[in-house]
Amino acid sequence: MKRNTALVVFSGGQDSTTCLAWAKKHYEHVETVTFLYGQKHSLEVDVAKAIAADFGVENHLLDMSLLGQLTDNALTSDKPIESKEGEIPNTFVDGRNHLFLSFAAVLAKQRGITDLVTGVCETDFSGYPDCRDAFIKSLNVTLNLAMDYLFVIQTPLMWLDKSETWALADELGYFDYVRENTLTCYNGIKGSGCGECPACHLRQAGLDNYMARRGLA
Template sequence: MSSKQAIVLLSGGLDSAVALYLAKSQGFEVHALSFDYGQRHNRELQSARAIAQKAGVTSHHVVSLQLGSWGSSSLTDAAMPVEDGDVDRTDIPATYVPARNMVFLSVAASLAEARGAQDIFIGVSQVDYSGYVDCRESFIKAMETAINQGTVMGAELNRPITIHAPFIYKTKADEIRLGVELGVDFSLTWSCYRGGDKPCGTCDSCLLRAKAFAEAGVTDTSL
């Protein structure tokens, strides 16, 4: 087993797919980590499994965390409709899942310590996103500090865990161009918040994806 291991948060979307391939290109042995967190559809988990299989990861863990038990997000609460998107919005959309990335990174830290991995990859960006507070660099840095104070590796063994957010200042178009270079099969990725057989084309995530592919000058093979 390689001494250079990484945990990659893999949602099934294009951001996490490119992050996974980037980690592999940097020589990491990848352990993919996905979550069944009570989201209203499992289409993205199907994509995550397909991406992990095609990329040839060392392991793929799917963890069940029922964040939808207390509602408050249209991604987990069937009573809340997924609103149509607005790429120019400045408010926090109803699709925000409370503290989701905080929870995900905490689980990733547990897996990292269990595997002896010092690297975690997450495909967040604070440039081209839906306004989520847990996609900002200040949050990522704070989580990295907390993880290293709350793990034996970080606090006692002088083997700190690094959270890599390589797209934090990149647009989705930048990610797509990189993904093309890395050989990412975008036809396997899923972004739509509404699920179904085909993307709705009108939610925030669909609009951001369409905008990004157009700006990158790349055909979205998932459509």
């Protein structure tokens, strides 16, 4: 069991790339795991592989395409993206973070890694129930009991808004890298994205707020 090692749940987006930079600072050895779950844009997987290579870390790809067959959402089908006030957006994939972290834990145990790092965030969680701190703490206990192994799920972004996430990337020395090389857009466009989807709106609003704070707006 290697306590100073971490496995980052990694999509190649703004949040998970910032988490990867955070993990590289705090752990001697870091690996990443990316999931193929039937998402519309396979570019996400290519971007994750490329970023992992840039960071000099091993990237594991796990096929969980069954998840895309079971769920009805805008990320694994051609349904238009909808976000109605008071309702969970249809970009929510039922069970995604639960299953991702569970499978990441299995992989981590096989590799003697104890710490799982994920970019979930309750501050800007977009209505997703599996981004809440209570869920993460509950799952952490469950995984420890299920495998009799002392996992720690690290959530460095949990209480940060998007502006503060940009600030963390900057503090870690990866502001420009995250801005130019990550894929957050629901329509599969790197960098600034399509500018129209909810993910792009959230990312850009956070960037604008951070740039204003720095006096660069």
